Amino acid sequence: MTVATDIDEAVWGARAEGVAALERELGRMRRSMGAHAKEQGVPVARASVLNLVVFATRDTHARRAAATVDELATRHPSRAIVVLADRRREGTAASLEMHCHLSHPSGAQQVSYEQILIRARGDADQRLASAVIPLLLPDLPVFLWWTETPPLDAAYFDELLRLADRLIVDSGDFARPDRTLPRLHAVAQSGHGRYGLTDFNWTRITPWRELVSQFFDVPAWRPFLDGITGVRVGFSVDADGREVHPSQALLLIGWLASRLGWHAVESLAPSEAGGLLFAMERADGTEIQTRVRPRYMRGIDEGNLSGLRIQATDGARQAQFVVKRVEDSSHASATVSIDGVTVAQRLVPLGKPGVSELLGEELTIARSDAIYEDALAALVALA
């Protein structure tokens, strides 16, 4: 039986009938690449360090993920299995189709990586895991990268998750992060001892957390950390204010609240267009006004943090700690003023990490980040 294919074989490689045929084809490609390399005097190492399973329901997502893996493979050779499940096609007979290709990432003569596409059609959800399992390289960690909001209650999500050592999501893609983030906490909880959870959006705010932490390493400023009275976090939106993704801002608030032992008094309430306003309470009972507000800023992806302002008192002294993204650049200024006088100011690079850098950073950290889970837990309390 032949199935009409809409697969771009230039991208995904030749079609293979079944796992055995696919492995044979990859073996053949490896040998021919090895022979070619031998002529040039460079040995090819098949230095796989992980299995990466990408789940996408849209072709564009799948291609974007494939391009990322391609970039990644230069320094982190892996076997990538892209599952493209177009679940919208009603009435199509359920079927799976496999393609594979092997390539040298550009600039890396010594490593090769393997990419496999599993194209699922129709109602094939319950077949996905059975197609993925035999393709995983043994004894290597499995990273499952879900390119959209994970269907937390779906059986096929759970089946794929069972294979994984790490679930990767990007809460920047979540349509309603104020609802999804707290639910992600349940996913993280259920993953304990089984898999770790990574959120690219959490990785993106690491520089901001670093800068805030560094303020309070300075002994002279440290007392203000116990006297915070207000926090304002800005995040970027498009000019029309339509693309509203406050999850980075929420994570930052959740992080501060969990680290500093704040409690929610008033739950999240929408304020001005897309913004959120809520009240929290310090351990000593003092109220903290917390505001998340959207802001249009040139040259920044929607959802990225635009600024942060912490107001605090220490006895009679008042201080402001401000981290502010510089428009049209990848820098932020970090400023401290006490009683209205600027006492320190510096400019620091924030970087503009692409998905492959974010993933690379995640690979240096084994397992979950408990600090992230705490931040999610704080958001649960706010929801």
Next chain:
Amino acid sequence: MTVAPPLANPLRAGPRIARTPQPCALVIFGATGDLTARKIVPALYNLALQRLLPAAFVVVGAARQALSSEAFRASLHADLVQFSRTKPINEDVWASFAEHVQYVSTQDAAGYDTLRETLAELDARAGTNGNRLFYLATPPSAYGPIIDLLKEHRLTEDVNARVVVEKPFGHDQASATELSQKLQDVFTEDEIFRIDHYLGKETVQNILVLRFANGIFEPIWNRQYVDHVQITVAESLGIEERGAYYEQAGALRDIVQNHLLQLVALVGMEPPVSFDAKSVRDEKLKVLRAIRPITEDETENHVVRGQYGSGFIEGAPARAYREEDGIKSDSATETFLAIRAYIDNWRWEGTPFYLRTGKRLPKRTTEIAIQFRAAPHAVFSREAAEGMEPNALVLRIQPDEGISLKFGAKVPVQGIRIRSVNMDFVYGASFMVDAPDAYETLILDALRGDATLFTRQDEVEQQWRFVDPIARAWSDSHRDPPIYPAGTWGPTEADLLMARDGRTWRKP
């Protein structure tokens, strides 16, 4: 020297944001010198780029020259453009960093009072809170006078002060002890950070991880399974601009006394109780003490030296050592050394460590090779096993950092034919992050007060104790070292040293 410990920072938790040091003022003596330009300032700038510097951080350059802070900053910028490992320079970040850079002239002793006042003023204004790191980036002859002046002008009183010292730590054991005593006049040993930049290299630290984070290597890491160890530190460069220094030092003091013996210590040491400064350095010292001394009389049997003549490096003609600038035409300084050393302890008794280092060797490479004993019994016919070599575990320190294991495998043909193959771990290909530069690692550690990767006084002295008799044997002999052509692996005498034991040097 008492300052109340700072309150803990609850934000500083988790795997991602743990390594920024406390607020600090870094004072660089020799601020107009080569080391500042090539290593220190590029390292600081790159730390700033990675957001690893504390929020309150200032740099005060000190040198004899009369110079304004503006002129100092401008010259640092020019150096940075030339020497930074990341380019182009991020001007915005540099400008912000440079705002916290000042210069104080120490032309006369009064300069030290200015320095003290400047630092006190910065403590109040910039929040550096009495934390000081004094970096001696001067020629060693200036160490003593600077330490005296620091004391005399009370720069280390009532503050948290540490000092970073660059090698050479003396030129023999006596002078090293003298230097340590000088430093300890003002600083406690805990506050003294002696930089051996080799220890800052990722792959050198990885020796300890390979050995002590894995269960499979340690059981065979001893005389029962290891035939011998080869350590090679090869450079293709000549002496460049360092003629005057090198003429005094030679390969023995320049490389063997510090880098090579430190590598021996890391390969040979017993497992430390934990990865902290005291435990690691205690174990290193123990193994350094166990290295069998080579007396003057035995030097000839165990040590080969050489000096490069003219030759070719990567196809280009290279001058002989004696024709280099600043070198006497009858110089007897060695530029190559091969040593057969033994570690007299339970683990290594009778297992030779072959060490070699040289300038103008065919390529730049540093590697440690653990050569294992051959399989005890020949199961396969001699014919089949012809292509077999003993197993070797090779730790490549630079370039192409990595680890490879050589083992025998059957060639896929009918019948048995065995060939050696390499199983390679390439450091750069397995982790996506760039390895940090050694100076960045070490400066950050010094700012944080972590001395694990720095050499302690007793280690330094023990290293000199090994090296001194060899140096004496040569200076007493009044003979010239054998000449080897530039671009070769040293004099034939070095090969004979191995051949006598029925072994050969690896070709790294």
